[in-house]
Amino acid sequence: MKQSKSYKLISEYGQIAFGIVLASIGLKAFLLPNGFLDGGVTGIALLAKTFVDIDISYLLVLFSIPFLILGYYTVSKRIVIKSIISIIGLALFIHFENFGTITEDKLLISIFGGLFLGAGIGISIRNGSVLDGSEILGVYLNDKFGFSIGQVILLFNIILFSVTAYLISVEVALYSILTYIVTAKVTDLIIEGFEDFIGVTIVSKKYELIEEAIMKELGVGMTLYKGTRGMGNSGKQVDFDIIHTIINRIDIKRMHRIIDTIDDDAFIVEFDVNSVRGGVLRHYLDKKKSKVLSKA
Structure with missing residues (x-):
């Protein structure tokens, strides 16, 4: 029985809400009361909080704005809208909830604070949203200059933790690095490698419509294989194209939605x-100029 669009939408936002709750627990019950940092935009907000008397919820939204603006030109509007909702939701939850401090043990704070925060970020990313804008920065620099998302985030956090060591203390910086490592590993575990790409092979009688929709909606290059004969649940298929493309994992749910709209019986292999080199990896259409991408 096929799931309705409304059910999928409710499921996605429900999981994002659960991710927000987990991230809030990591911040309010572990990191914030003990002055520990994480990486990315969250780390910048936590660092700023140690010097200014401004609620962390306001700082999270403030420091996320430049990355969301960047995301408008880098990822789909749907992802940006969901990310805005998620970040505001996280800020509101942090502002109004009152989790008590669970432990004062520095090692436990680093491990479990990173665990809850990483779980929240991972669940959000898996449902097409981000709670931390550094991932958007990574995608942007990957598109423009070919740097891997992992390299960008690593460099971003090296600078952040170096500033932390200089302005606060080396000990806080070291524990914050441990928190970041735990957060990153848990995030990777949940989303099965956000920093990697995912290959998709699509077999469908409506391949022409799917090809056009993927080019228009996702703006990614693709390779078409000529299929001469095959067997499926509808019998023999003759003279059809097999679509092969590579996308960032954050777009996979959107691709599923596009394919399901056209042919919910399409055969999909992920x-x-x-490692990817050459070709059209990820370019987004310039809708103002009606730019059309050539096939990879």
Whole structure:
């Protein structure tokens, strides 16, 4: 029985809400009361909080704005809108909830604070949203200059933790690095490698419509294989094209939605891709100029 669009939408936002709750627990019950930092935009907000008497919820929204603006030109509007809702939701939850401090043990704070925060970020990313704008920065620099998302985030956090060591203390910086490592590993575990790419092979009688929709909605290049004969649940298929493309994992749910709208019986194979060079990896259409991408 096929799931309705409304059910999928409710499921996505429900999971994002759960991710927000987990991230809030990590921040309010572990990191904030003990002055620990995480990486990314969250880390910048936590660092700023140690010097200014401004609620952390306001700082999270404030420091996320430049990355969301960047995301408008980098990822789909749907992802940006969901991210705005998620970040505001996280800020509101942090502002109004009153989790008590669970422990004062520095090692437990780093591990479990990172665990809850990483779980929240991972669940949000898996449902097409981000709670931390550094991922958007990574995607942007990957598109423009070919840097891997992991390299960008790592460099971003090296600078952040160096500033923390200089302005606060080396000990806080070291524990914050541990928090970041735990957060990153838990995030990767939940979303199965956000920093990697994913390959998709699509077999469908409506391949022409799917090809056009993917080009228009996702703006990614693709390779078409000529299929001469195949067997499926509807019998033999002759003279059809097999679509092969590579996308960032954050877009996979959107691709599913596009394909399901056209042919919910399409045969789809997904596989991890850890290294990509050359070709059209990820370009977004310039709708103002009606730019059309050529096939990879």
